[in-house]
């Protein structure tokens with residue numbers, strides 16, 4: 001069923017207000033106000049009002065002045081003036097200035113009101129759609145800008161690294177020296193490889209459909225343990241994954257794996273030098289149709305002022321960042337797709353805890 005259109009009617013004559021409400025309350029949601037102060041209060045409390053009808057001749061403020069004034073704070077509702085013939089020049093002026101959408105002659109008849117509601121509603125829907133599209137376009141533009149910047153820096157730097165390593169290597173004879181340069185090249189190329197992986201995730205997340213399946217978190221945990229085994233052996237980090245899943249859980253496994261891998265690769269990357277007992281602890285609990293996943297580390301932590309920013313594209317919160325700032329952006333996009341949420345608690349120099357909640361489908 002279509003939602004009922006919400007309308008505000010402002011008139012100092014109580015009889016008109018009551019008549020309006022009686023005539024239209026079955027088809028629309030009607031708010032009435034006998035003065036403009038009251039009308040503003042109603043507008044503030046009811047953000048879904050789409051159409052404002054306002055009488056021109058009111059004792060405390062003229063209708064056109066009121067409509068011109070509320071337009072600044074509430075630009076979205078469509079404004080319609082109710083007025084008699086005598087006020088024509090005022091009406092034309094208000095229409096020309098864009099302060100009102102149209103006028104309806106007083107005393108009004110039902111047919112005029114209904115047709116202007118329909119017309120105004122169509123206009124409202126069209127402009128709302130345009131607003132949404134504009135917002136999306138703006139976002140796409142901003143991201144393109146960031147991409148252009150990121151490609152010229154983040155892709156360039158490792159490439160320059162590889163090129164200069166090659167130049168040096170060509171001048172060396174000893175295998176040992178060349179070996180060292182090869183290691184540097186390997187590091188740079190790994191970085192490029194990660195960048196391209198993240199880029200692929202970025203596009204997959206934009207286009208891909210959800211693929212819902214039963215998820216066995218014990219299996220997910222086993223895969224994670226296996227995947228990070230080499231890193232654990234190399235870094236001696238105490239890496240634990242605990243699962244408590246008494247019931248079935250349905251969601252998109254590839255998105256959940258994407259989220260886990262991004263959080264975990266960060267937890268491994270942002271460890272604190274000199275910390276003797278480095279740890280990364282993961283707990284996964286399923287209860288009441290919600291999976292709560294915690295990823296906790298005692299690494300370098302995130303500065304308070306960066307906690308909101310880290311989910312933005314290409315944002316990096318520390319100089320120790322070896323990444324490109326893609327990961328948490330992709331995590332956030334994946335969570336939006338499966339209707340999950342993410343929270344971060346962190347203290348600089350102490351560690352970080354990400355808490356994720358995902359509803360079962």
Ligand code: ADP
Pocket residue numbers: 262266267270297299300301302310315316317318321322323324325326327328329352
């Ligand atoms: P990056 O590729 O730079 O790691 P992310 O989007 O994954 O990008 O993370 C954004 C920033 O958030 C990182 O650059 C880092 O500064 C910070 N960050 C993310 N996870 C952690 C963590 N577990 N500990 C400390 N800092 C983190």
